Amino acid sequence: MRKGFGIFWLLFFLYFIFAHPAIIYYNTEFRNTNLDLVNPNAALFHLALSFILWAAVFTIAIWLILRYSVIAKRNIKKLSNTGKRLQGEIVEVKPLKSAHAKFKTQTIVLKLANLAGETIWHSMSFTDTKPEENRYQVGKMCYLRVDPKFKTSPYVVLEESLVSVNWFLMVVWCMFLAAVLYYFTFSYDLENGGYGWRFLSTWHPLVVIPSCIIFFPGIIFLILRYVVFKKMNIGPEATVLKFKGKRALASIGQIEQTGTSINDQPEVRFHVQFHDAHGNLHTPTIKKIVALIDLGTIKNGKEKMLFYDPENPKRVAFEEDLMNELNIV
Structure with a gap:
């Protein structure tokens, strides 16, 4: 359908x-x-x-x-060899429909420590060309390669990833x-x-x-x-914040609707405050789309975990929006 x-x-x-x-x-x-x-x-x-x-x-x-064939293949090959190596545990495997009978297309959810040492969850979809080896099962470990400077897309790949060019x-x-x-x-x-x-x-x-x-x-x-994508924390900015950000407990102050909506779901502006790892107080704002059914549950003074960029603490996002692979937070 x-x-x-x-x-x-x-x-x-x-x-x-x-x-x-x-x-x-x-x-x-x-x-x-x-x-x-x-x-x-x-x-x-x-x-x-x-x-x-x-x-x-x-x-x-x-x-x-x-960009998405020849250049992507070159970037992935380079990142697989030179990127920062992060070990992750597979906590969930979701099979997808595969275009090749001999291969297995799937989405895996990994639990790992990011570049700042914070525990994160990250999902990746790919085609396993060697399904008989059962490399990607719940409980097994695998490795990611991450570009620590986040300059070349893609920023994160599975180690030993292979990419073919669609001529x-x-x-x-x-x-x-x-x-x-x-x-x-x-x-x-x-x-x-x-x-x-x-x-x-x-x-x-x-x-x-x-x-x-x-x-x-x-x-x-x-x-x-x-x-x-920006309002739903989808895209490269969210990936960068997830893999380089640090976690902090934030107190929610003023909450207000911005007047913008997507699919009749309102955008809400949260005024938050938190202390970074050095004890400095920051008071940024976070905009996000909130389901109508959840509007009544939002309260001032409530505390939530967020991730912030250590190099730019004004760049923040709620942890629940970055780690939406599993309902874990």
């Missing part, structure tokens, strides 16, 4: 990015009979704009493909590039009417489609990256 839902929204998204602009254009502005009245400078502007937009699309696409994405990129180049020639042959590129306009698919590819995924990325 979930897979079918995802396919539906993917097709819906592709339709509005590629098919919808073409349907609108070829039923409205297509076959412009007044090309001789179009300013040649306007035609050059739209042609340059189209080339720039498509260049941006293909540059971003190849950068993402390389299929490169093939898709090349095929898409060929299709776009063909569409340029196809549109020119079909529409030029002896007037060159004067048929190009702001609403031509050669301009609209790359604009949509950049705009809509960009908006979704910004919302997820800087709004949803």
